Each structure stands twice: as C-alpha cells, then as structure tokens.
Amino acid sequence: MENIVIGSGPAGRLGSMQLGKLGKEVTLIEKNHIAGTCLNEGCMVICALTDITKFIDSNNKFNNYGFIKSQIEISYEKIVEKIVETQKMLRELNQMENESVGNTIIYGEASIDGQTVNVNGESFEYENLLIATGARPFIPDIKGSEYGLTNKDILKIDKIPEKLNVIGGGIIACEIANIYSTLGSEVNVLARSTFLKEIGENAKSYILKKIIPNVNIIENTNVSEAFKDKVLTDDGKELEGVPFFATGRTPNSEIAQDIVELNSDRTIKVDEMMKTSVENIYAAGDVTGGYQLTPVARMEGITAARNMAGYANKVSYNCIPQTLSLNMEASFVKNEKSECPDDDKATIGIPGIAGPGSFWNILVGETGYTEVEFDSKNNKINRIDSISPSSTSDVAYLSYLMRMDYDLDDYGDFLEVHPSTDSNYKIIKNMWL
Template sequence: MKNIVIGSGPAGRLASYELGKLGEEVTLIEKKHIAGTCLNEGCMVVCALTDISKFIDSNRRFNEYGFIKSQIDVSYDKIVAKIKETQEMLRKLNQMENESVGNNVIYGEAKINEDVVEVNGESMEYENLLIATGARPQIPDVKGSEYGLTNKDILKLDDVPDKLNIIGGGIIACEIANIYSTLGSEVNVIVRSEFLKEIDIDVKNYILKHLISDVNVMEHTDISECGKNKVVLSNGNELEGVPFFATGRIPNSEIAQGFVDLNPDNTIKVNEFMQTSRDNVYAAGDVTGGWQLTPVARMEGICAARNMANYLNKVSYESVPQSISLNTEVSFVENEKIGDIETETISLPAIAGPGAFWKILSGDTGYAKIEFDKQNNKIKKINSISPSSVSDVAYLSYLMRIDSPLDEYSNFLEIHPSTDTNYKIIKNLWL
C-alpha cells in the first residue's frame, strides 16, 4: 500500500480525500466512527445544541415583544435522537466521499510496527504513513473523577440536568454553560484560574454580562472531589449537580510512542511540512497539539497529503480565526504580521447585520473591538460579537493572511445584508 492514513477526523479524512484526488493509492483506517471528534462528539454536537438554544433565546425575545405567544417544551431525548440520526447520514456521506476517489476505508484499531501497519489481523506495508489520531478529554486526577461527564457523554444524557457543575474555564466550558443554562439547567462554572483568560478582557466581560448572565462563574476556585451528583470544592463547600469536565485535551499519541519523536506534552513532533522524525511518516490534527480547531486540522491534513504525493507544501498558522458558539456568536483573530507598532483601538457597539434585526430593539446586536494599524490601513486584532461574526471574522482574517490593505475592500460587492457588519467595521476604520 502506497499511503496509509490512521484516523478519519478532519485531518485524516481530508488528507485521504486529497491524496485520492491526486491519484494516489490510499487506505484510511478508522477505529470507531468516520469524521472523528468534530462530528461525533465535538463541535458539530455543540453547534446542533446551540441551534436549539438560539431558537429558545429567539422565542423568548419574540414573546417579550408580544407578537408571538408560545411556550417551548423541550424533549432532550428527541433532540439527541435526531442528532444521532443526522450523524449517521453524515458518516455515510463522508465515507462515500472518500470512496468516490478510490480510497479504501477500513474500520479497526491500528498498530504500527516499523514499516508495517497492523489492523484486524492483517499487516500492510506502506511507503507513506499519516498519523491523525486526534485527542481526547483530559480528566483531572481528583477523587470521584469517574463520575464526571465530558463532551463524549453529551449524547448519553437522558435529560437536561437540573444542576450542572462545569469544571474548566475555556471555550468548551463557556459553550456547554450557554447550552445547558438556556435549556434550563442551573449552571456553575468552576475555574482554577481565570475564565476565558485567553481572550480580550472587554469581550470576556461582555460575554459574562450579556450572553451567559444566568451562569455562575467561580474564578480562582478548585475542586477536591466529585460525586455522582455533586462537586466538593477545595475549601470544603459542596455544590449539588452533575460534574462536567472541560479541562483540556490530551493527544492520542500512544500509537506513535517509541516510533517517532514526541514533544514534552506527548504530542507528535512535526515540522512545517507536517513531517515527523521519520521522513515517510507524517502527523496532522489534534495529535500534534497547537491549534485544536477543525479548520486547522483540515489544513494540516491537506498539507501532509500534498507532501506525501510529492507536491511540496508548507502549513501557515498566520491569522487563524476562532469562535465561541453562543446564542450570539463571538469571533476573534490577530494579525501576527503586524509587529509592535503604534495602533489605534476602536469599539463599535450594536453592529447590525445578518440575524440582528430583531435584536436592535433591545440593543443587544453585539460589540466589536478592533486594533488598527492606521499607517498601513490594516487590522491588527479584531474581536466581534454578532450573529454573523463567524463569517465576518473569517473573511477579515483572509484579508490579514494575504496582507491586503482594507481600501481594497471597496471593490467587494456584497449581497445585502450578508456583509453589513464588515462594511461598518471597515468604514469606521477608514474614517
């Protein structure tokens, strides 16, 4: 076999597809479900549940305005059933996509033995190997940790918990808190250091005040024990509620231990070509650490695939856009090309745009904070909170990556109101 790919998450699946399109012979090996964490346990599940929470939020708003009178009766088990039904459909489509370019998809647990990959009792030699085995939730070493849920368990819940204690203070913790507080849970977020410490402080405060105001966030607080329906804090106080761990992720790199070099955190060490310490072995996605984002994993997988097919390709992590999926989306990006030069910062409250019309009356259409290099007419940093911020910031991040001055945006013809937010942001910078 010329090319073997282990793991079918965003990195492995896209790498296999790219290799197939390039006319390469490919076997894709998946341990459980095609499409990996993203579809089966991660962002797609979060997005599906956030769609529900957005609907509930809109219904509440319309009832307050008085032109719709309705009550919502949420059936969590039916939501879960429909998510699983959709996942089954997408798995079939993802497999069909890979097979459409001639790839062979095998299900089973792979093992690496030098120049041979073993799966289901069969040994296969390879010319090139890609390890894209992803990552899994990190469980803290505390008494009773076996009672804690993670993102892997969301679709195993029978109903919305009455009380939920989320341990962790990153993006996943924030997204889960938003979903279940909107669905009716009483939610605590317990953070050992600071909540959302990686994002702009003004954006964090906006999120706490306007987007998850019903959530009780407890910073500089640790836990000492978990129970089936409780969390014991380090100060001895007990909080009733189901424990949920959002305490980071660890790489599924055991398959590569002793075979290729690992980083100190046990992620697989790669260069800018996604190449490991062995010339014909590559790695991509969450197992390599770094940006644990689906689009980045796809980019890394495609980069690795092109190099495996002898089309020299490097990966670039400049201006990577990120988001937090809440009832109003939060997105942000930084242009690393702009160094420590004098910049201007502007804040723009209440930016209207797609999905914002019915939020104008209550004044919660969003917020944007932009750090701007006025001399070169370029954005250095942008934090945007709006219903359309995901697409807005993705577009602006592209301008950052191609190092384009913003006055070139005047040549862009929009479909109203798709880019209203972009237009207002850039217009204010021009002024």
C-alpha cells in the first residue's frame, strides 16, 4: 500500500483527497464516522444550533418592534433529529467525494505495528502514513467528573437543561453558553482564569453586554466537585445546574505513543512539513496540538499529503483568523510576527454598520463593534477584533492581507460587495488610507 491515512476528520479527509488528486494510492481508515469531530460532534453541531438561536434572537427583536407577533415553541428532540439526518447526508457526500479520486475507505479501529497498519483483522504495509486521529474533550480530574457533559453529548441529551454550569473560559464555553441561554437555560460560566482572553477587552465587553447578557460569568474560579445537577467551587459555593465541561481538548495520540516522538502534552511532534520523528510517518490536525481549528487542520493535512507525494511543502501559522459562533459572530486575528513598537501602534474602534443582518439592530444600538490595531509607521494591520454579522468574511479577507504582509495602500483598489464587505471599506479605505 502506497499511502495510509488514519482518521477522516478535516486533516485526514483533505489529506487523503489531496493524495488521490495527485494520483497516489490511498487507503483512508476511520474508526467511527467520516468527517470527524467537526461534522459529527463539533463545530457543525454548534453552527446548526446557533442558526436556531439566531432565529430566536431575531424573532424576539421583531416582536419587540411590534411588526411581527409570534410565539416560538422549541422541540430540542426535533432539532437533534434533524441535525442527525443532515449529518447522515453530509457523510454520504464526504465519502463519495473521497472515493471519487480513487481512494479506498475502511471503517474500523486501526493500530500501528512498525511498517504495518492493522484494522479489522487485516494488515496493510505502507510507504507513507498520515496520522490524523484528532482529539477528544479534556475532562479535569475532579470528583464527580463522570456527571459532566461535553460537546460529544449535545446530541444525546433529550431536553434543554433548566440550569447549566459551563466549566471553561474559552471559545467553546462561550458558544455553549450562548446556545443554551438563548434556548432558555439559566447559564453560569466558570472560568479558571479570565473569560475569553483570546480577544480584546472592548470586544469582550460587547459580547457580555449585548450578546450574552443573561449569562452569569464567574472568573478565577475552579470547580472542586461535580454532581448530576450542581457543582461545588473551590471557595465552597454551590451552584445548581448540569455541569458541562468546555475545558479544552486532549490528543488521540495513543495509537502512536510508542512509534513517534510526542510533545510534553502528548500531542504528536511534527516539523513544518508535518513530518514526525519517523521518516515516512506524518501527522496533522488536532492530534498535533496548536490551533485546533478546521481550516488549520485542512491546511496541515494538505501540507502533509503534498510532502508524502514528493512535493515539498511547508505550513505557516501566522495570522490565523478565528471566530465565535454566536447570535452575532465575533471574529478576530492577530499578527504574531509583528515587531511594531508601542509608539507606532494606532488603534481605532468603531461601532458596527448596517450590513447583511444588521439593519434591524440599529434601532437598539446593537450593530456590533470593530477594533483594529495598526502599525502606523509601516502602514499595516497588527490585530482585528470584529463583531458583526459579516465579521467571518471580513476578517478572513483582512487576515489574508496581513498574512501576505501587504501595505494598506495595496488595498486601495478593493471593490466591496455591498453590503456584505462594507466593513472592509469603512475600516481600511475611509478610516485609514
């Protein structure tokens, strides 16, 4: 066998497709469902639920404005049913897409024995191996942790919890809090340190006040014990509500632990070509740590595949755009390689403007917020926090500008699609150039 890929999440699926397109022989092995965590337990599930909460949020606004009178009756059971139905359709499409480039897909749990991969009682030798086994929710070592839900359980619960304690302070914790508070749960978020430290203080303040105002945020707090319907904090407080762990991810690296070198956090150690410590074994996606994002996993999988096929390729992580899927998206990007001194930094903050999905928010002053930090000497962007219905596309465009190290004058000929990318026009063309 020329190439074996273990794991069909974004890294493994795109890596195997890239190899197939390059005319290579590929066997893709998947333990559970094709498309991995993203489709089956992660971001696609979050996006599906957030589509519903956006509708609820808009309906509430329109009722308050008085031009629509409606009541919403929510069936969580039906929501789950339709998400599962959609997932099955997408799995079929993903499988057809992979097989269309000549790849073979095997479902079963793989193990590695030297230059051989074993699955379903069969053994396959390989010339190159790509390990893309992903990660799973990290469960803190506290008493009663078995009572806690994770993202893997979202489609297993049968009703909306009356009260929910989200344990964690990052993006996933915020997204879960937004979903269930909109669906009617009383939600606490318990962050071990600072909540949403990935974004700037002004953007965070907007999210807390305008997007998740009914969520109770408790910072610098540890949970010492979990129960089925409450948690106990390290300072003795008892908070009613089902525990939900959003405390990070741990790599599924056990398959490779005696074969390739691991980092101290048990992620698989790779170089910029996604090569492990073994010459013909590569790894990509969440199992390697770093940015645990679907686009990054895709990029890593494709990079690994090209190198496996003999086309030298390196991965770069500068200016990675990220987003929070909320009732109004909050997206952000930072140029980690910027060497701009503080004296040359210039920051502007502007309220959101009327664009797609924003018009009716003007009446209540909830059109979003954007903050941009510039390198005024070199005429470049250092950082962006953007909260608006179009922030995901806006920040994706602008992150490319940052990643390519373009001068802002090069952006002067950008022609926006009204109203979708008007934010780019206002931020870059009107306020800076």
